Amino acid sequence: MSPALSDSPQLIDRFGRKITYVRFSVTDRCDLRCVYCMAEDMTFVPREQLLTLEELARLGQAFVALGVHKIRITGGEPLVRRNVVWLFEQLGQLPGLRDLTLTTNGTQLARHARALKAAGVTRINISLDTLDPERFRRLTRLGDIRKVLAGIEAALEAGFERIKLNAVILRNRNHDEVLALTHFAHERGMDISFIEEMPLGVIGDHDRAEAYYSSDQILADLQQALKLVPVADNTGGPSRYYRRTDGTGRVGFISPHSHNFCDTCNRVRVTAEGRLLLCLGQEHSMDLRRILRGYPTEPARLREALLQSMDLKPQGHEFQLAAQPVIFRHMSVTGG
Numbered sequence: 001m002s003p004a005l006s007d008s009p010q011l012i013d014r015f016g017r018k019i020t021y022v023r024f025s026v027t028d029r030c031d032l033r034c035v036y037c038m039a040e041d042m043t044f045v046p047r048e049q050l051l052t053l054e055e056l057a058r059l060g061q062a063f064v065a066l067g068v069h070k071i072r073i074t075g076g077e078p079l080v081r082r083n084v085v086w087l088f089e090q091l092g093q094l095p096g097l098r099d100l101t102l103t104t105n106g107t108q109l110a111r112h113a114r115a116l117k118a119a120g121v122t123r124i125n126i127s128l129d130t131l132d133p134e135r136f137r138r139l140t141r142l143g144d145i146r147k148v149l150a151g152i153e154a155a156l157e158a159g160f161e162r163i164k165l166n167a168v169i170l171r172n173r174n175h176d177e178v179l180a181l182t183h184f185a186h187e188r189g190m191d192i193s194f195i196e197e198m199p200l201g202v203i204g205d206h207d208r209a210e211a212y213y214s215s216d217q218i219l220a221d222l223q224q225a226l227k228l229v230p231v232a233d234n235t236g237g238p239s240r241y242y243r244r245t246d247g248t249g250r251v252g253f254i255s256p257h258s259h260n261f262c263d264t265c266n267r268v269r270v271t272a273e274g275r276l277l278l279c280l281g282q283e284h285s286m287d288l289r290r291i292l293r294g295y296p297t298e299p300a301r302l303r304e305a306l307l308q309s310m311d312l313k314p315q316g317h318e319f320q321l322a323a324q325p326v327i328f329r330h331m332s333v334t335g336g
Contacts, residue, residue, distance in 0.1 A: 011306060017313075022068050035141065105126070124162075
């Protein structure tokens with residue numbers, strides 16, 4: 001993929017941060033109901049309100065023309081969206097896009113891994129919070145871990161450049177598995193990132209303040225068994241990385257509470273219904289669906305809207321574990 005034109009307009013916010021990374025949620029639906037992501041009884045966005053795959057392809061083209069070089073496709077579970085591989089194929093052809101990635105729960109990967117690789121997907125993040133089948137069912141409310149494990153093996157066999165596991169860690173739910181999950185990932189040549197739960201949406205399953213298990217606590221747990229050294233590796237996202245001194249793999253930490261990463265934020269998100277979110281933890285947004293559908297043959301309108309949106313991007317989020325969520329949209333709506 002060739003680099004984007006250096007003389008074209010760039011997405012730079014009021015604080016001088018250059019936006020080079022965008023996350024597209026292609027659906028708010030999922031075949032799991034993870035306790036930190038969804039309520040048990042969810043109301044989903046009507047399908048006619050979702051951006052079409054064609055609209056998402058146009059949006060990807062506009063972002064890349066403005067200097068974005070990384071696009072991540074998320075959900076909900078993106079692979080439950082019908083014909084979603086077509087979108088990957090369209091985005092994978094964009095000149096200037098260096099990194100086309102996917103975040104998935106892995107349940108559908110056994111069917112789609114080879115097609116995704118052929119479409120140009122460079123990296124995959126797979127959510128896996130436990131290795132215990134019964135615990136997996138409790139955390140996901142209805143999941144079968146065998147489908148995820150089969151998906152991981154299919155992704156490995158397809159030969160992606162990099163595969164990473166993501167694990168959301170909750171005290172007294174799965175915090176005792178951080179070492180086992182790390183070994184599982186590294187034995188298969190994958191990295192792993194541990195994520196502090198983000199207070200998005202009312203979930204009703206647990207008290208987030210009581211379930212909070214910090215990145216520092218996870219690191220301390222791992223250091224009892226592993227020798228880890230911090231490294232300056234950067235994949236364009238918020239992870240802070242440590243590398244095992246035996247060279248077998250990396251461990252990342254995404255820490256919205258304990259190690260705020262807002263000062264270097266280089267990303268925005270587009271929800272499944274076309275809202276451009278300028279911050280994960282704030283409601284500053286722009287309605288891109290209105291522009292995409294109101295001016296389908298005027299790409300300049302969309303480009304100008306994206307440039308203007310930079311004035312809305314706040315300096316940072318205001319996550320508070322002890323308070324009722326300021327953000328009532330669930331993570332599945334926001335895009336994981």
